[in-house]
Amino acid sequence: MTAPINGFGGGIGARRIGLDVAGEGGFRLQQGQTDGPSFGDTLKRALGEVSSAQDNAQDYVQRFVRGEPVELHQVMAAAEEAQISIEMLVELRNKLMDAYRSVVNMG
Secondary structure: OOOOOOOOOOOOOOOOOOOOOOOOOOOOOOOOOOOOOOHHHHHHHHHHHHHHHHHHHHHHHHHHHOOOOOOHHHHHHHHHHHHHHHHHHHHHHHHHHHHHHHHHHHO
16 A cells, blocks of 8 residues: 655655745845856856867877777777767757757747
8 A cells, every 4th residue: 555645745845945935035036146157158068078078088099099008998988988978969959959949939
């Protein structure tokens, strides 16, 4: 037998998690106030990390080809990390394009 699900459980109510359901002083942002980096900054950082992963993988490959003391598993791990970074970036682009199309089709 299962117990019914009641709210959030454990005594956590809407006010406790920062929701201002009735305007009683929960979480608020004033106009112009930000709580962290902007979307543009986050995107620039992500692009920089992808570029860095690609550069790192290319460096490992070149060092391996020249015969420097680099283990094959390091080369493969760096190449896989770069590939996963690119795939993530492409998926992010696809999601952004879908969101843009949805907004354009609203009008």
